[in-house]
Amino acid sequence: MAELKTPVAPATGSARTTSRGRYRLMRLSRRFEETAHEQFGDGQVPGPLHLSIGQEAVAVGGCAALRKTDAVLSTHRGHHHCLAKGAAPDRLMAELLGRTTGYSRGRGGSMHVAIPALGLLGTNGIVGGGIPIATGAAYGMQAQGRDDVTVCFFGEGATGAGVFGEALNVAALWRLPLIFVCENNQYVELTPQEIHVAGEIWRRGESYGIPGVRVDGNDVNAVADAVGDAVARARGGGGPTLVEAVTYRWFGHYAGDRAAYRDDDEVNAWRANDPLVRAGAALDPAERAALDAEVEKEISAALAFAQQSAVTGPEAIALDHYAAA
Amino acid sequence: MTAVETPTRSLKFWQGINQALVEEMERDERVVLVGEDVGRPGGPYGVTRGLRDRFGDLRVRDTPISEAVLVGLGVGGAAVGLRPVVEIMFFDFAMIAMDQIVNQAAKYRYFSGASMPLTIRTMCGAGGPNGAQHSQNFEAWYCTVPGLKVVMPSNAADAKGLLKSAIRDDDPVLFIETLGLLPARREVPQEDDFLLPLGVADTRRAGSDVTVVAIGRLVDRALAAAERLEQEDGISVEVIDPRTLAPLDAETILASVRRTGRLVVAQEATSPFSFASEVFALAVESCLSELKAPPVRVASPFVNVPTPVPLAEARAPGVDDVVAAVRTTMREA
Missing domain, CATH: 3.40.50.920 (Rossmann fold)
Structure with missing residues (x-):
């Protein structure tokens, strides 16, 4: 499936994480969201929940070559990006459950998480809202003479937003260290991408001179290689890249959306192409089982941490609006 | 009265702005200026003249006509350690960037607890010959947004002292200049630390x-x-x-x-x-x-x-x- 618009240097970043590490992180993301989904069903999530189950390879592969000082911009569907960039599952779960120990004191929920200390500059309630910020983060790194990079995740729906074109133009003009990762899960909210997207997304950068590549977004190594190449080029001053990672959203747009607008056959075919199973196939079954057990412990601990934390009360509403005088 | 005389100079409003930018960019290398025509041309009305020659292309950047990404350059830049000043040429154009101002910059601290030291300079075209899409006074809209500060100076001295404070402020500040006031003169204090506090009438x-x-x-x-x-x-x-x-x-x-x-x-x-x-x-x-x-x-x-x-x-x-x-x-x- 991978098609290279412009030949790029061989992968350098992909060796930074092992098959084992990638599988573990994907498993963590999967179990985190399954657990959050159950909590949502039990009425314990006081806000909307957009699940990325089935898309874990894009986040884990997309962050494989990143350092803490690199930046990531995420979306409304962003738990997997947060975890891949280093968010603690316990504090993230606490945020979803509206607890004081959450990253935004339990006031923001899943669409409003930003952890600047980890380079996670925000999930976002606005489709495309992170794209201009990513452009600014990449400019900031360039202006400071750093060799850090910014990875901007967005869905195929965001390619219809004007800021996408604006950002491609600025990134190309200024050769910004910016990697656009379009996580194409094939559904824009409640309608299929055919309703929203003309042409081919991976070629959107062509006239700007931005290399584009389309990869199998359910293959964590393919994503890691493509993004890793782009990251290496960006660090060296080679400018931006557009990566389209084709994947599939297993669930509805939001928890509670039964996605009756989709064919069962289509869903089942994609579920059979599970990125987590594919990542796990590289491992010895015993090793995989051991990792699964580790992840279960971590998720149980995260849930317990969240449940044992205080529910955020009205006294927190007014905090964090302006710098302390 | 034995107060020490503060040296002053008679400056036009635009010169007060220019002086504030020069002083703050000299003082702190994290301060950058991005906007349409701010660099080579020095701004459509000359407000930013001389800055690019003094501070270079990376710190004084001409941008395409892309207001939303332009404000995003400031939001993202601030998030990774800059103290950006972004210029939206006319106040009316800020509406194109409303998402970045209202949904992003103004809420960053609320979501993350972190600073958002961003100054958004813009000019209300009142007093000029530019008509209904370049001359509107929508300052009140922005005053309804928690997390945002809004400054609107009326003279050269206030423009200088308030802009310097806005740049040093750790919250996003919308700084509204007025076209009709740009040539107006006033005595402007010349010491480097001439700061006027925000929020004081x-x-x-x-x-x-x-x-x-x-x-x-x-x-x-x-x-x-x-x-x-x-x-x-x-x-x-x-x-x-x-x-x-x-x-x-x-x-x-x-x-x-x-x-x-x-x-x-x-x-x-x-x-x-x-x-x-x-x-x-x-x-x-x-x-x-x-x-x-x-x-x-x-x-x-x-x-x-x-x-x-x-x-x-x-x-x-x-x-x-x-x-x-x-x-x-x-x-x-």
Whole structure:
């Protein structure tokens, strides 16, 4: 499936994480969201929940070559990006459950998480809202003479937003260290991408001179290689890249959306192409089982941490609006 | 009085802005300036002239006409350690970037607990020949957004001192300049640490009969009206320029209204849901029983801005309108 618009240097970043590490992180993301989904069903999530189950390879592969000082911009569907960039599952779960120990004191929920200390500059309630910020983060790194990079995740729906074109133009003009990762899960909210997207997304950068590549977004190594190449080029001053990672959203747009607008056959075919199973196939079954057990412990601990934390009360509403005088 | 004389220079409003930018960029290398035509041309009205030559292309960057990404350059830049100043050429164009201003910059601290040291400079075209899409006064909209500060200086000295404070502030500040004021001169302090605090009003003229709260171009007009009322009617007018609209220095305004018992608010924006409406609400909530007469708003009529300057000026409130408003409040028992 991978098609290279412009030949790029061989992968350098992909060796930074092992098959084992990638599988573990994907498993963590999967179990985190399954657990959050159950909590949502039990009425314990006081806000909307957009699940990325089935898309874990894009986040884990997309962050494989990143350092803490690199930046990531995420979306409304962003738990997997947060975890891949280093968010603690316990504090993230606490945020979803509206607890004081959450990253935004339990006031923001899943669409409003930003952890600047980890380079996670925000999930976002606005489709495309992170794209201009990513452009600014990449400019900031360039202006400071750093060799850090910014990875901007967005869905195929965001390619219809004007800021996408604006950002491609600025990134190309200024050769910004910016990697656009379009996580194409094939559904824009409640309608299929055919309703929203003309042409081919991976070629959107062509006239700007931005290399584009389309990869199998359910293959964590393919994503890691493509993004890793782009990251290496960006660090060296080679400018931006557009990566389209084709994947599939297993669930509805939001928890509670039964996605009756989709064919069962289509869903089942994609579920059979599970990125987590594919990542796990590289491992010895015993090793995989051991990792699964580790992840279960971590998720149980995260849930317990969240449940044992205080529910955020009205006294927190007014905090964090302006710098302390 | 043995106060040490602060050196001053007579500068135009735009020079005050330029000087603030130069001083802050010299002082702190994290300060950058990005915007349309800010670099090579030095701005459409010359406000940023000389900066690119002095600080280079990376710190003074001309951007494409992409207002949303332009503000995003500031939001993202601030998030990774810069203290960006982004320039939106005309205030009307800020609407194109509203998501980045309102949904992103203003909420960053609320989501993350982290600073967002971003200054968004823009220019209201009032006083110029540019018509209905380049001359609007929408400052009140932005004052409804928690997390945002809004500054609107009326003269060269305030422009300099407030811009320097805005750049050093750790929250996003919308800084509104006014085209019609750019050539206006005032003595401007020249020491490097001439900072005017945000959120503090300036009582430009002391008086005892009527409080006039004025912003933007109406400050000078209110001062001229006060002079005339003193001479022609013997009315003593206090003129207050809040300078910062959000957070508003309600204390200074209300203390004056309590003393005078009469309130006029003068602005170039139209009346409905405006800055003047907010000041009225504060006065009614806080000191209704001390008002001797109903307050009066001086504002533009609820119509669009015409392009020819004589027509635009006919629409804008002038000295006569302030004089008439003050006389109205004085006629009431």
